[in-house]
Amino acid sequence: MPILIYDNLCTSCTNYAKMVNYLIKGRIVMLGHYTAQGKELKKKIFPEGYNGLEMSWFVNERCAYGGRAGLIQLIKYVLFSKKTSATIRNQFDLELCTTDCKTVKGVFIRSCSIVSHSKKIAIQS
Numbered sequence: 001m002p003i004l005i006y007d008n009l010c011t012s013c014t015n016y017a018k019m020v021n022y023l024i025k026g027r028i029v030m031l032g033h034y035t036a037q038g039k040e041l042k043k044k045i046f047p048e049g050y051n052g053l054e055m056s057w058f059v060n061e062r063c064a065y066g067g068r069a070g071l072i073q074l075i076k077y078v079l080f081s082k083k084t085s086a087t088i089r090n091q092f093d094l095e096l097c098t099t100d101c102k103t104v105k106g107v108f109i110r111s112c113s114i115v116s117h118s119k120k121i122a123i124q125s
Contacts (some may be wrong), residue, residue: 001028001029001078001088002028002045002056002058002059002060003028003029003030003031003041003057003059003060004017004020004028004029004030004031004057004058004059004074005009005031005032005033005038005041005052005056005057005058005059006030006031006032006033006056006057007032007033007034007044007053008032008033008034008035008106009033009034010090010095011023011094013056014032014092014093014094015094016056016114017030017056017090017092018092019090020074021090021092023078024077024078024092026088026089027077027081027083027088028077028088029088029090030088030090030092033052033053041059044074044125045064045121046064046104046121047121052064052065052066052119053120054066054113054117055070055113055114055117055119056070056114057070057074058071058074058077059123060072060073061108062123062124063120063121063122063123064120064121065119065120066115066117066118066119066120066121067114067115067116067117067118067119068114068115068116068118069115069118069119069120071114071115089120101111
């Protein structure tokens, strides 16, 4: 099952993850960058010294796709993956959000960053 890693301390990013979760009806695991599970997964995926905080990531068994590449993979997954009855109960806590991205400018900047950044990292087994 794929994983979406997002900035769980940012209001806009958390709302983005909630919207994705709603659209895919719990067929992707959602992990915050700053959660214990998110930090552990990032240690396994990213090269040493790279933290990947500048964008959200769509992770499958072969690659981690960040930013625009991740958005493209997410759309492909939503449109073309087989519908399964297995669902994940993802939890989102907007109380944790410390970055105020609720303003029009904040939402615009965060939205632009998802399409302006792009990275692909192969996962070593």
